[in-house]
Amino acid sequence: MILPKLRDPRLITVRRGGSLSDEDHHLLAIWAARCAEHVLAYFERDFPADDRPRRAIESALSWARGELSTTEAKVAAYNSNKAAQEALGAAKYAAYSAGQAAVVAHVAAHDLGAAAYAIRAVMAASGEAERIENGRKECLWQIGQLPGNLRDLVLEDEKNRNDICWNVFAC
Numbered sequence: 001m002i003l004p005k006l007r008d009p010r011l012i013t014v015r016r017g018g019s020l021s022d023e024d025h026h027l028l029a030i031w032a033a034r035c036a037e038h039v040l041a042y043f044e045r046d047f048p049a050d051d052r053p054r055r056a057i058e059s060a061l062s063w064a065r066g067e068l069s070t071t072e073a074k075v076a077a078y079n080s081n082k083a084a085q086e087a088l089g090a091a092k093y094a095a096y097s098a099g100q101a102a103v104v105a106h107v108a109a110h111d112l113g114a115a116a117y118a119i120r121a122v123m124a125a126s127g128e129a130e131r132i133e134n135g136r137k138e139c140l141w142q143i144g145q146l147p148g149n150l151r152d153l154v155l156e157d158e159k160n161r162n163d164i165c166w167n168v169f170a171c
Contacts, residue, residue, distance in 0.1 A: 002100070002113040002165055010153055011109045025108050026064040027147045031154075032101035032114035033060040034145050038138070039097055039121040042090035047083070053098035056080035063105040073105035093121035112157060115142050116165040123168070139171030 012018025013025055020028075036057050043053050059076035062068035077099040084095035100113030119142075123135040146154055158169035 002116060002161070003107070003109055004161055004164065007109060008157060008160070011157065013108065020108055024147075024150060025104075027150055028108050028111040028154075029060045029064040029101070029104040031142075031145055031147065031150070032104045032111040033057045033064075035115045035118040035142050036060075036094070036097040036101040038141065039090070039094045039118045041094075042121050042125055043083070043087065043094040043098070046087060046091040050083055052076075052079040052083040053095040056098040056102035060101040060104060063102075068105075070105045073102045077102035077106075090121045090125035093117045093124055097121060109157070111154070112161055112165055112169075115139075115158075116168050118142070119168040120166065135168060136171045139169060143171070 007018075009018040011020055011028075013020045013022065036053070040053060040057065043050070056076040056079065059068055059073045063070065063073040080095050080099035080102060084092045084099060087095055094117070097114045097117035100110045100117055104110045104114065119135050119138045122138040123131045126134040143151070143155070158165075162169040
């Protein structure tokens with residue numbers, strides 16, 4: 001579970017009673033897609049013929065451009081999550097990251113799911129001695145990709161949800 005019981009209204013769209021603009025919602029989807037794409041190779045290395053996670057990432061980006069419906073993005077997320085269930089280790093987490101990126105179209109707060117699963121993918125792909133340090137580096141890379149106007153919001157959300165996101169945001 002990566003969503004809090006009480007959702008931050010700043011991560012709920014204006015249409016649903018929050019304060020998140022459509023433009024910022026799209027930027028969160030793009031950021032989540034970048035996080036997932038950064039670790040996609042872990043899945044594709046093990047499952048080169050399975051494009052479900054890649055399609056989920058493309059769906060997130062297409063939705064952000066207004067080229068895909070939320071329902072279509074949710075279907076892509078579901079399919080990527082099914083791919084994750086068939087995988088292990090880093091590949092599993094990379095596919096979950098892609099699924100979370102696609103479902104940002106439905107709920108913006110899934111952006112941290114994409115980021116957290118990407119960090120878990122990096123950690124799972126690392127040797128025991130490098131695991132924590134590589135996870136920290138991935139976390140810092142993700143922060144560097146954040147749109148400036150959303151940086152403080154996402155960093156505060158990471159702090160608030162770190163415990164339900166496997167404590168991967170302690171970078």
